[in-house]
Amino acid sequence: MKYYIYTVLLLLLTASCSDDVQKWDQWPEWKLASPLSVGGQVLDEEIYSNFQGKKLHLEKGQEVEFSGIDEIESILSPDYFEYVSENKARFKGETADYSVLYDPANELLYIEKAGATYPDGLWFCGANWGHPQARLVTTSGWSMDGPNNVLYCYKSADNVFQLTLYLANNFSFKFFKHRGWGEGDNEITTLPEDNITLTTPFLVAGKTGGDFIPGPLFQPGVYLITLDLNNNTCAFEAKDENIQEQSFLVNGQEMGILEEASSFLGIALELHKGDEVTFSNFGDVRKMLQPDFFENITKDKATFIGVDGNYKLYYDPINKLTYLENRSVNYPDGLWVCGSSFGHPQAGRVTVGAWTFNLPSDAFQCVKVADNIFETTLYLVKDFQFKFYKQRPWGGELASTIVNTQPVNLLGKGWYYSDPATGGTGGGHFTGDFVAGPDFTPGVYRVRIDLNKNLCMFIDKVDEGQLGPESYKINGTELTQSDYPDYLGVELNLIKGQVVDFDGFSYLDYMLQPEYFTNENGQYKFNAQDGKYKILYNKVREMIFVEIADVSMAYPNALWVCGLNFGHPKISGNLDVDIAGNLSSGGWLWDTPKDAICCVKTSDGVFETNLLLRKDFMFKFFKKRSAWNEVITSFDVTIVSEGDLIARGGYWDGDQWKETENFGPGNNFRAGIYHVKLDMNTNTCTFTKR
Incomplete structure (x- = not known):
């Protein structure tokens, strides 16, 4: 058996050594890569690591011959x-000396002018x-090393530059005036100060840091980029047959770019209630349309339920x-909502970041459902804020x-607190914003x-039938128009220590004067002496003032403060509308409750009393309302104020300081809330900063 195996192996070895097999020196010669030559010059210099290069003089229109490829x-x-042909190409650049650089690993040629x-x-x-x-990414990223990371743009005319390149998803780039990072004026970006207009914002957009980045309809591929610094435009033209132009149709009409929102697609539509609107190439519009304007929504059609009119429909392709x-509509035919931290109802997230009317996504048109009644549907989060406007933008708040x-x-009123820890007064004011209530959930x-009521x-969260007309009552008595413009009022006999019931008021702790009322476990107890009082409510400024009902009552049973630059103790002091006196003329007034405060005996x-005191405040005590000559002045008492916060008023007469009868700021005065106590038994007036 062994003999048989050895015989077979010997025969096989003999066959392998047959003369029919070529000798080693007759085997085919393996082709070695030749150095690339351009215009007869071998690229044999290493200008950049891993690149073959040569500095060559090239002339515009010159036919350049290549060899080695x-x-x-x-x-x-x-x-x-x-x-031109397999080994010839015509040079298009300006006549000059260039660095011609070849990447042998990827077989790509680069041109630049050092x-x-x-x-x-x-x-x-x-x-x-x-x-x-290459039609793929060849750069290693943001780097100034190598010609594959920095391209030298082709200059096609004065201040006009272009380059053709492959752009992948998530690309980003900038232009540079010299080869290097530099600072200041070196970069050309999408930032506002560079004033570059993107002519195709759906293909390429701008980033916060100024980078050019993909737009909402961008598709990877080869593009020709033209930067024209004569008119500050940057254009992008697809040069790749694989890039398919996208179109979106509404009622069979293609959407385009409208001047009001160049970053959105838009179309003008004449719509009538009950019209069927069709959508093509959007995907599923059930996740896109505002339910206030459309019902019976399917993937590609919906029924219009708004008011008849000429509208513009905008499509945000980024957020879909x-x-x-209809921007021509104003109140009473239309209403707008604007604010922050709310969103399109189909988004399920915040889409409105800041108070602005710039884009259709910044402010929503409300739908008119009846005379003076409007609706809108919003996605809301905890810190939302909004107001309504009678016109777009900012009109008729x-x-x-x-x-x-x-x-x-669930739905509350915005309140600004002026925090003393950061230099504030300790008071606040209503901002006018609609905000989240204590039990709100996103x-x-x-x-x-409903301006009738x-x-x-939040219409889905209330039983509207249970909501009666607007009404404010105190101890069951309804407030009516008082003698003061803008104030509702009621006269009541009140007893010190009694609980006073307020009906229809939502934010009493921000409205009441603490010398008159104390909140004890949600009940408001009256602090002043027994008597008949006027309770006056300014529902626009959300302030309540208390005065003695008999304005003829005088000291020692009554005392008033009148002057300038002070206010209700709950206010921030930031808004002049809340401040006593005529600030433009410096006049002291008795016109409204905020101009003259009735003190508590x-x-x-x-x-x-408690007062918000601003810089340059001044006042006196008056023994009777409107009695200018019956006063208690700063000369009649000793001012007690820790740290020289309060002093006698005064003014400079040349280089002489002359004191006045007014109470005014001391050397170390700080604006804020002060408790003021006038004690004519000791002839002192004590100021305590809250």
Whole structure:
């Protein structure tokens, strides 16, 4: 058996040594890569690591011959070379000396002019882009090393530069006036100060830091970029047959770019209630349309339920949301909502970041459902804020200082607190914003503003039938128009220590004077002496003042403060409308409750009040309302104020300081809330900063 195996192996070995097999020196010669030659010059210099290069003089229109490669079209940039034949190409650049650089690993050619700066040259750098012939990413990212990371732009005319390259998803880039990072004026970006207009914002957009980035309809591929610094435009033209133009049709008409929102697609539509509207190429419009304007929504059609009119429908292709509006409509035919931290109802997230009317997505048109009644549907989060406007933009504000809210546990009124820890006064003011109530949870809400009832409500969260007309009552007595413009009022006999019932008021702790009322476990107890009082309510400014009903009552049973630059103790002091006196003329007034404060008598000869005091405040005590000559001045008492916060008023007469009868700021005065106690038993007036 062994003999048989050995015999077979010997025969096989003999066959393998047959004369029919070529000798080693007769085997085919392996082809070695030849160095690339351009215009007869071998690229044998290493200008950049891993690149073969040569500095060559090239003339515009010159036919350049290439050797060392079979097919040159696959290595050339179409910006600098026009293909002529397999080994020839016509140079398109200006006559000059250039660095011609070859990447042998990827078989790609680059052209640049070393040391060139704007306006003679321009450079390009970024991430996720590539040589146009590679059709894939060839850059290593934001780097100024190597020709594959920084492209030298082709100058096609004075201040006009172009380059053709492959752009991938998530690309980013900027232009540079010299080859290097530099600072200041070196970069050309999408930032406002560079004033570059993107002619195709759906293909390429701008980023906060100024990068050029993909737009909402961008598709990867080869593009020709033209930066024209004569008219500050940057255009992008697809040069790749695989890039398919996208179109969106509404009622068979293609959407385009409208001047009101160049970053959205838009179309003008004449719509009538009950019209069927069709949508093509959108995908599923059930996730895009505003339910206030459409019903019976399917994937590609919906029924219009708004008011007849000429509208513009906008499509945000980034967020895939639509907005319908008619900007010519004003109140009483239309109403707008604007604010922050709310969103399109189909988004399920915040889409409105700041108070602005710039884009259709910034402010929504409300739908008119009846005379003086409007609705809009919003996605709301905890810190939402909004107001209504009678026109777009900013006209005829309808704020929460004018319109009440329901239900108050879900929808509230905005309040600004002036924090003493950061230099504030310790008071506050209503902002007019509609905000979240204490029990609010994020979600989609249908918001109705009913100006017949003066209510803004989450309509799905209230029983509207239970909501009566606007009414304010104290101890069961309804407030009516008082003698003061803008104030409702009621006269009541009150007893010290009694609980006073307030009905229809939502924010009493921000409205009441603490010398008159104390909140004890949600009940408001009256602090002043027994008597008949006027309680006066300014529902626009949300302030309540108390005065003695008999204005003829005088000291020692009554005392008033009148002057300038002071106010209700709950206010911030930031808004002049809340401040006593005529600020433009410096006149002291008795016109409204905010101009003259009725002090509380706490014992014989002792009166107290709380005031917001601003810089340059001044006042006196008056023994009777409107009695200018019956006064208690700063000369009649000793001022007690820790740290020289309060002093006698005065003024400079040349270089002489002259004191006045007024109470005024001391050397160390700080604006804020002060408790003021006038004690004529000890002839002192004590100021205590809260």
